[in-house]
Amino acid sequence: METSKAKEYRNKLYTELAKIGKCLSSARRLELLELLIQCEKTVEKLATETQMTIANTSRHLQVLFKAGLVKRRKQGNFVVYSLVSPQVAELASSLKQVGVVRLEKMQADLAKKTGSLTITLKQAKQQDHALFLDVRPTDEYQAGHIEGALNIPFEQLEEHLSFLPQDREIIVYCRGKLCTYADLATGLLHAKGYEAYSLNYSYYDWVTEKSKLKWLR
Structure with missing residues (x-):
């Protein structure tokens, strides 16, 4: 029989997975991931390529960042985003295959x-x-x-x-x-x-x- 600790761990695991699923429920965020598979990019570059405003692009990137799918670094006056791991690229690729x-x-x-x-x-x-x-x-x-x-x-x-x-x-x-x-x-x-x-x-x-x-x- 499942212990309370095991159940608590399982619930936390599915909760975190659900956060990722919710994060990916946006066409715009999927597009951003697709662009970041190609190479790291600044917020401004991503905004230009998706034809979104910088503010809107930043909001979507923040959601991806909180979900642990992207990372960021400062480069002078710019913020550069990239994927956190190869598994994120595989996840985006798998979604396309589905x-x-x-x-x-x-x-x-x-x-x-x-x-x-x-x-x-x-x-x-x-x-x-x-x-x-x-x-x-x-x-x-x-x-x-x-x-x-x-x-x-x-x-x-x-x-x-x-x-x-x-x-x-x-x-x-x-x-x-x-x-x-x-x-x-x-x-x-x-x-x-x-x-x-x-x-x-x-x-x-x-x-x-x-x-x-x-x-x-």
Whole structure:
């Protein structure tokens, strides 16, 4: 029979887990975690990329901080946030996998609208001569990227098309299944005459396919 101390411990454990679950019940906070998987970022950078106000971004980050999912440090006049552990990245990735059927339907609809062609992670890893195009912001690319990948942030792509070869397949990737930029960029390249494919997986997915617990940094 369960002792009172054991029951008290179990209740405390589930209470703490519930706090994490409640923390993750916000689309905005999930988006912030997805960005922090890429690399550490300042509050201002996160606000810009999520199109939230700095005040609202700070409130969401405070909730994540209190739940023990992110940490922060001062860098001059800025506050820089990052994930506390590889397990947080795995948690966010697992949440995406839970909703994979719904996500795939949404991505199929987007691919149809943009005219983009897709490629699987397995197929992409078998390509020997394709050019990998990373359309994430430069700070995320510098924190880690597929070996040999060229970085052109999505918002700069159209004005830098001359950097891309016309005689090679181009595989475009961004932040994974929750990011639309890979499909949008692939659609743009296809319209401009390039043979391009959208890889709806992130660099995190790429490096953790065989070692799920590997931390990027």
